[in-house]
Amino acid sequence: AQSVSQHNHHVILSEAASLELGCNYSYGGTVNLFWYVQYPGQHLQLLLKYFSGDPLVKGIKGFEAEFIKSKFSFNLRKPSVQWSDTAEYFCAVNRRLSGTYKYIFGTGTRLKVLA
Amino acid sequence: SQTIHQWPATLVQPVGSPLSLECTVEGTSNPNLYWYRQAAGRGLQLLFYSVGIGQISSEVPQNLSASRPQDRQFILSSKKLLLSDSGFYLCAWSWTEEAFFGQGTRLTVV
Numbered sequence: 161a162q163s164v165s166q167h168n169h170h171v172i173l174s175e176a177a178s179l180e181l182g183c184n185y186s187y188g189g190t191v192n193l194f195w196y197v198q199y200p201g202q203h204l205q206l207l208l209k210y211f212s213g214d215p216l217v218k219g220i221k222g223f224e225a226e227f228i229k230s231k232f233s234f235n236l237r238k239p240s241v242q243w244s245d246t247a248e249y250f251c252a253v254n255r256r257l258s259g260t261y262k263y264i265f266g267t268g269t270r271l272k273v274l275a
Numbered sequence: 276s277q278t279i280h281q282w283p284a285t286l287v288q289p290v291g292s293p294l295s296l297e298c299t300v301e302g303t304s305n306p307n308l309y310w311y312r313q314a315a316g317r318g319l320q321l322l323f324y325s326v327g328i329g330q331i332s333s334e335v336p337q338n339l340s341a342s343r344p345q346d347r348q349f350i351l352s353s354k355k356l357l358l359s360d361s362g363f364y365l366c367a368w369s370w371t372e373e374a375f376f377g378q379g380t381r382l383t384v385v
Contacts, residue, residue, distance in 0.1 A: 194373075203365075204376040204379075250319060265311070266318055
């Protein structure tokens with residue numbers, strides 16, 4: 161079945177550690193890729209997005225993601241996490257189907273950063 | 276600028292009671308509208324989407340229904356809630372590639 165997979169459901173890191181969250185999708189053809197973040201008690205916010213062009217995308221708060229088409233992956237990275245990065249992170253794929261764009265989300269990764 | 280409003284923020288309902296969650300968008304016209312549910316440990320699941328007034332597509336068979344009586348209004352309903360309907364419900368709108376989300380409604384069915 162077509163899906164978006166996030167392999168790490170829970171990640172615990174110490175401050176200043178490096179972060180990489182995996183995301184793989186199984187859709188063929190042209191897709192748009194996103195990472196969203198949901199801080200505790202807040203609504204979903206866009207971290208970064210990839211539509212085309214440079215496969216290394218830089219987003220807000222020092223996050224970046226790399227689109228590797230051959231691996232159907234869009235992994236999220238941050239060189240040095242902070243306590244304030246504690247949140248849930250969602251990868252999403254957007255495809256144009258039947259005249260509209262449909263977002264398919266992964267199951268999310270809960271990140272806890274220890275001070 | 277465009278804004279999306281979703282209410283209520285939290286809701287506790289008994290099993291068997293009806294449900295109506297409302298979502299409205301301001302500052303745009305003819306948006307694509309979406310309802311998602313976030314259940315514990317299951318990520319965000321697309322429930323319904325709509326490309327225009329009265330046009331509803333359902334993604335998964337379930338106890339819920341959606342309606343779009345006006346261009347910028349999207350309603351999620353149920354005639355009789357089940358325990359399994361508990362979760363976090365998100366409304367979203369988009370024109371093209373990027374979607375924008377409401378604050379969400381946390382529904383607890385007891």
